[in-house]
Amino acid sequence: MKLGVHVSIAGGLSLAVERAVRLGCTTMQIFSRSPRGGAAPVIAPAAARAFDVARRQAGIDPLAIHAPHIINLASPQPPMWQAALRLYQEEYARATLLQAQYLVTHVGSPKNDDPAAGIARVAQAIEQTLASQEHSDVMILLENTAGSGQGLGSRFEELAGIRAQVGAQARVGICLDTAHLFAAGYPIHEAAGLEETLGQFDRHVGFAQLRLIHLNDSKVPFDARVDRHWHIGEGHIGRAGFQRLLAHPRLRELPFILETPKTSDAEDLKNLSVVRQLAQALTCA
Numbered sequence: 001m002k003l004g005v006h007v008s009i010a011g012g013l014s015l016a017v018e019r020a021v022r023l024g025c026t027t028m029q030i031f032s033r034s035p036r037g038g039a040a041p042v043i044a045p046a047a048a049r050a051f052d053v054a055r056r057q058a059g060i061d062p063l064a065i066h067a068p069h070i071i072n073l074a075s076p077q078p079p080m081w082q083a084a085l086r087l088y089q090e091e092y093a094r095a096t097l098l099q100a101q102y103l104v105t106h107v108g109s110p111k112n113d114d115p116a117a118g119i120a121r122v123a124q125a126i127e128q129t130l131a132s133q134e135h136s137d138v139m140i141l142l143e144n145t146a147g148s149g150q151g152l153g154s155r156f157e158e159l160a161g162i163r164a165q166v167g168a169q170a171r172v173g174i175c176l177d178t179a180h181l182f183a184a185g186y187p188i189h190e191a192a193g194l195e196e197t198l199g200q201f202d203r204h205v206g207f208a209q210l211r212l213i214h215l216n217d218s219k220v221p222f223d224a225r226v227d228r229h230w231h232i233g234e235g236h237i238g239r240a241g242f243q244r245l246l247a248h249p250r251l252r253e254l255p256f257i258l259e260t261p262k263t264s265d266a267e268d269l270k271n272l273s274v275v276r277q278l279a280q281a282l283t284c285a
């Protein structure tokens, strides 16, 4: 099983690989810049190559980069949209330099504007970004959201709508976050609900587009429309829910990345071990 966590890049990219190795990760996700904002440090080509070599030697594959949350590609204000596009293109170039497989992207919010217009703006931004790096192998993954406020991307139809409007569709896939699915009203915590949800995903988007799972339990109840990640098995999705998810033939071959709360490695180690136990329990059963 491909399993990893979102790893901090504090102290430099090379330390991120060391952290992931220490945790026993076989895949990982990073931010390429501080999530708190500010100008991103330039990545020297030599540093990018060293990072890539270290990551591959450590058997960490795939690498996902999470785009900064402040980027709103659905913004209804042209200057804001332009600024978001510029930042997103820069992020895509960084992901290319770091030889990441995926750039995980939140689709943003059209605020009070028509959602369909928002979807068209996101598709346009992605189209222009892919065109700006024609030879990049980095696949953009649209991530589903918890459905709070006016944000887009909590329904499979919206993710499919964005993808359908991009010309280079083969370069756009999907990342599903379990906490977001659950909070957005997809009943993945129940056996029948999981089947129904995956069936809907296949009809609207297609299983072949699903590349990555963000494995998070939810601190808030079903359909709460709030994004609150929690420790695996200790939230409202629960142990039985994760056991089914991890064993599902449509999911078990995908990379799983945890974004559960942490103040130190100890919490990551605990959550990783719970996931391994739950996955193990099934193969032995």
Ligand SMILES: [Zn+2]
Residues within 6 Å of the ligand: 066, 104, 106, 143
């Ligand atoms: Zn995300």
Ligand SMILES: [Zn+2]
Residues within 6 Å of the ligand: 177, 179, 180, 227, 228, 229
């Ligand atoms: Zn989340």
